[in-house]
Structures are given as structure tokens and as C-alpha cells.
Amino acid sequence: MKQISKNVSPMSNEGRNAYVIEHITDALLKLLRDKPIGEISISELCDFAGIGRASFYRNFESKEDILRGYINKIFKEWTDVADKKENKPLNELISLMFGHFEKYRGFYSLLNERNLICLLKDVIIGLCGPKPEHSKVEAYARAYVAYSLYGWIEVWFQRGMQESAEEIAGMFKEQGL
Numbered sequence: 001m002k003q004i005s006k007n008v009s010p011m012s013n014e015g016r017n018a019y020v021i022e023h024i025t026d027a028l029l030k031l032l033r034d035k036p037i038g039e040i041s042i043s044e045l046c047d048f049a050g051i052g053r054a055s056f057y058r059n060f061e062s063k064e065d066i067l068r069g070y071i072n073k074i075f076k077e078w079t080d081v082a083d084k085k086e087n088k089p090l091n092e093l094i095s096l097m098f099g100h101f102e103k104y105r106g107f108y109s110l111l112n113e114r115n116l117i118c119l120l121k122d123v124i125i126g127l128c129g130p131k132p133e134h135s136k137v138e139a140y141a142r143a144y145v146a147y148s149l150y151g152w153i154e155v156w157f158q159r160g161m162q163e164s165a166e167e168i169a170g171m172f173k174e175q176g177l
Contacts, residue, residue, distance in 0.1 A: 028066050112158065118154075124150045
């Protein structure tokens with residue numbers, strides 16, 4: 001089954017890469033609905049996306065890289081909003097983050113169903129985890145918060161995303177995190 005082509009004019013290298021990324025991401029998300037990532041071959045993915053294998057390897061090293069790229073793309077919406085909320089309490093930022101997960105519930109549910117929610121860990125650690133320039137106290141404190149947050153996210157997905165973003169933020173605050 002071939003995917004319907006999009007109305008994108010891949011003129012420049014940047015345009016071609018954007019075209020490939022969009023099509024390969026759409027194709028992988030559709031194929032993941034029917035089978036686990038390990039059962040999807042690169043050839044099948046490229047055929048479904050209507051792109052060549054060379055285009056795949058020019059943009060990605062693995063199928064998981066496609067998902068990481070998509071996570072980073074949609075997470076940018078949350079970070080753009082969060083960046084505008086300077087000096088906001090952590091529980092408000094947590095509420096915004098879980099609101100993001102609710103907005104993209106279908107995608108994150110698919111990741112959870114396919115045991116790929118672990119791909120979020122790098123994003124969470126990158127956003128609020130330790131950086132080389134942090135003091136040792138700040139580095140450990142940030143690691144504690146980042147890994148705790150990731151644990152909460154993982155459990156929330158495993159529980160079927162039952163609680164609202166506000167409930168999660170309130171429980172996070174109650175824990176003193």
C-alpha cells in the first residue's frame with residue numbers, strides 16, 4: 001500500500017530533506033499502528049514513504065531516530081510555551097508538559113503500546129537534567145528532578161493517562177519535587 005504524496009516541492013537540499021523527514025515520519029507512524037518497530041524493515045518503510053533507502057540513511061541512522069526527531073519537533077511547542085513562563089513554579093511547568101502529552105495522546109499512546117516511551121527519557125533529561133557547567137549540587141538536584149519526572153511520565157502512560165495534567169502537577173507538588 002503506497003502513501004499518498006504530499007504537495008511539497010523539494011527544490012533545495014533543505015526542501016528535499018524536509019520532504020523525506022515528513023514522509024518517512026508519517027509512514028513509520030502508520031506502520032507502527034499495525035506492528036512493532038522491530039517488524040518494520042527499512043525497505044518496507046522507504047517503499048511505504050515513497051523514498052529511496054539512500055534518502056533514509058542521509059537523514060537517519062535508525063527507525064528510532066525518526067521517532068526521536070518527531071518527539072523533539074512536537075516537544076518544541078511545549079518548550080516555546082514554557083520559555084515564555086519565566087519564574088513559574090515547577091508544578092505549573094509540569095502541568096503544561098502533561099498538557100502537551102494530552103494534546104498528542106494518540107502519538108504517545110502508540111509509543112507506549114509499542115514499548116517505545118523510553119525515547120522520551122533523552123528529551124526530558126536534555127530539558128531539565130544536569131549540564132556540564134552545573135555545580136555538583138545543582139547537577140544532582142537536576143538529575144533527581146529529571147529522572148523523577150521521567151518516571152512519573154512513564155507510569156502515567158502505563159496507567160492509561162487517567163489523571164489530568166493538573167492532577168499530575170498537583171501530585172508532583174505534593175511530593176515536594
